[in-house]
Amino acid sequence: SQKWTGTRVDLLFGSNSQLRAVAEVYAESDAKEKFVKDFVAAWTKVMDADRYDIGKGLE
Structure with a gap:
Protein backbone atom coordinates (compact mmCIF):
# COMPACT_ATOMS: atom_id res chain seq x y z
CA SER A 1 0.00 0.00 0.00
CA GLN A 2 1.11 3.55 -0.71
CA LYS A 3 1.81 5.81 2.21
CA TRP A 4 1.90 9.10 0.27
CA THR A 5 0.50 10.22 -3.05
CA GLY A 6 0.79 13.54 -4.83
CA THR A 7 1.20 15.28 -8.13
CA ARG A 8 4.59 16.15 -9.57
CA VAL A 9 4.13 19.67 -8.23
CA ASP A 10 3.31 18.35 -4.75
CA LEU A 11 6.46 16.24 -4.80
CA LEU A 12 8.54 19.18 -6.05
CA PHE A 13 7.36 21.45 -3.25
CA GLY A 14 7.83 18.67 -0.73
CA SER A 15 11.39 17.92 -1.78
CA ALA A 42 5.23 40.68 -8.38
CA TRP A 43 2.56 41.10 -11.06
CA THR A 44 3.30 44.82 -11.36
CA LYS A 45 7.04 44.14 -11.62
CA VAL A 46 6.53 41.59 -14.41
CA MET A 47 4.07 43.79 -16.30
CA ASP A 48 6.35 46.82 -16.04
CA ALA A 49 9.28 44.75 -17.32
CA ASP A 50 7.26 43.88 -20.44
CA ARG A 51 6.79 47.52 -21.39
CA TYR A 52 8.90 49.30 -23.95
CA ASP A 53 10.03 51.99 -21.53
CA ILE A 54 13.79 52.37 -21.78
CA GLY A 55 15.48 52.28 -18.39
CA LYS A 56 12.60 50.64 -16.58
CA GLY A 57 12.45 46.94 -15.92
CA LEU A 58 13.35 44.32 -13.39
CA GLU A 59 15.49 46.17 -10.92
Whole structure:
Protein backbone atom coordinates (compact mmCIF):
# COMPACT_ATOMS: atom_id res chain seq x y z
CA SER A 1 0.00 0.00 0.00
CA GLN A 2 1.11 3.55 -0.71
CA LYS A 3 1.81 5.81 2.21
CA TRP A 4 1.90 9.10 0.27
CA THR A 5 0.50 10.22 -3.05
CA GLY A 6 0.79 13.54 -4.83
CA THR A 7 1.20 15.28 -8.13
CA ARG A 8 4.59 16.15 -9.57
CA VAL A 9 4.13 19.67 -8.23
CA ASP A 10 3.31 18.35 -4.75
CA LEU A 11 6.46 16.24 -4.80
CA LEU A 12 8.54 19.18 -6.05
CA PHE A 13 7.36 21.45 -3.25
CA GLY A 14 7.83 18.67 -0.73
CA SER A 15 11.39 17.92 -1.78
CA ASN A 16 12.66 21.50 -2.23
CA SER A 17 13.17 23.23 1.12
CA GLN A 18 13.02 26.76 -0.32
CA LEU A 19 9.76 26.19 -2.20
CA ARG A 20 8.30 24.41 0.83
CA ALA A 21 9.22 27.35 3.10
CA VAL A 22 7.50 29.84 0.78
CA ALA A 23 4.43 27.62 0.52
CA GLU A 24 4.25 27.31 4.30
CA VAL A 25 4.30 31.10 4.72
CA TYR A 26 1.36 31.54 2.34
CA ALA A 27 -0.49 28.52 3.78
CA GLU A 28 -0.87 30.14 7.20
CA SER A 29 -4.45 30.96 8.12
CA ASP A 30 -3.71 34.70 8.38
CA ALA A 31 -1.58 35.01 5.21
CA LYS A 32 -4.27 36.06 2.73
CA GLU A 33 -3.40 39.76 2.90
CA LYS A 34 0.35 39.02 2.58
CA PHE A 35 -0.27 36.77 -0.43
CA VAL A 36 -2.38 39.40 -2.20
CA LYS A 37 0.14 42.17 -1.45
CA ASP A 38 3.10 40.07 -2.63
CA PHE A 39 1.22 38.86 -5.72
CA VAL A 40 0.27 42.40 -6.76
CA ALA A 41 3.87 43.58 -6.30
CA ALA A 42 5.23 40.68 -8.38
CA TRP A 43 2.56 41.10 -11.06
CA THR A 44 3.30 44.82 -11.36
CA LYS A 45 7.04 44.14 -11.62
CA VAL A 46 6.53 41.59 -14.41
CA MET A 47 4.07 43.79 -16.30
CA ASP A 48 6.35 46.82 -16.04
CA ALA A 49 9.28 44.75 -17.32
CA ASP A 50 7.26 43.88 -20.44
CA ARG A 51 6.79 47.52 -21.39
CA TYR A 52 8.90 49.30 -23.95
CA ASP A 53 10.03 51.99 -21.53
CA ILE A 54 13.79 52.37 -21.78
CA GLY A 55 15.48 52.28 -18.39
CA LYS A 56 12.60 50.64 -16.58
CA GLY A 57 12.45 46.94 -15.92
CA LEU A 58 13.35 44.32 -13.39
CA GLU A 59 15.49 46.17 -10.92
